[in-house]
């Protein structure tokens with residue numbers, strides 16, 4: 001049985017007219033809904049205090065372990081409103097399971113998967129008016145997270161943990177249509193090594209990525225493409241999205257799991273590939289293979305996959321002393337088709353043959 005997250009409504013919700021103004025141009029991660037879900041874990045009581053209440057700041061002691069040792073994990077998923085007004089989540093069980101895996105890696109207590117889902121659903125119900133009526137790709141982005149809130153200085157797993165879910169309306173990621181991005185192949189920084197935390201969705205991985213992102217921007221690129229930490233030149237991922245290649249002979253290739261984040265979108269793309277005549281393949285690809293494949297035309301398209309942007313065409317790569325363009329430098333056909341199919345399923349416009357949708361309202 002999942003825990004209940006009883007609701008205490010805020011007495012000062014954002015007035016409806018102001019909420020509608022926000023929903024007309026929400027951007028990404030800038031506005032937050034009226035409520036938040038929380039639960040607490042302590043070593044002696046286990047999980048307790050599940051509730052949905054007004055969105056409010058946390059009160060943390062300056063020695064709270066997360067502020068010093070970064071014992072923290074998070075998730076990201078969206079609620080979609082369908083044409084009939086109903087509200088749905090996309091594969092939330094996959095996020096719940098990944099949250100549990102991330103928790104184990106960061107020595108955090110595991111939140112039962114049904115409680116993860118109950119917390120997310122309770123917040124969506126409380127903030128139902130915040131789920132946008134989509135004109136293109138609007139949704140309500142949900143951010144479950146968990147952190148070490150115990151006050152102590154010392155390196156050991158914390159004995160007091162806070163779980164929370166907040167929600168932020170999200171507009172179309174590509175305001176001016178589907179543009180491609182250029183990736184900077186960093187030879188300075190890596191994201192994750194064997195035995196490290198690369199497969200966990202933890203804030204620390206992102207803290208370590210910021211300098212690399214600045215390096216990418218200094219070279220006129222949008223994001224980073226990380227190579228393996230062992231220096232063997234294997235492609236990993238782009239820091240917030242998984243990487244996929246399409247070949248002229250009909251394969252859809254993505255780097256195998258291990259040190260990369262196991263993306264829900266990546267898995268969705270692998271499952272949909274066959275519908276587009278593509279054979280999915282998880283295997284290692286080196287930078288040399290990518291470059292020669294792009295140059296001789298055997299690799300025709302490259303894209304990145306993740307919840308926020310769904311599918312992002314990758315149209316070029318740059319590194320120290322080289323640059324190359326994929327195809328004609330624009331988004332590929334299969335990339336656009338896969339992107340549309342994922343969105344059509346999420347918004348209820350295509351049949352959900354895999355049983356990925358989960359109704360909330």
Ligand SMILES: *Cc1c(COP(=O)(O)O)cnc(C)c1O
Pocket residue numbers: 076201237239240241242261262263264265266305306307308
């Ligand atoms: C969240 C994330 C992704 C994408 O995962 P989705 O489940 O598809 O959103 C890819 N890489 C990293 C490092 C991530 O944190």
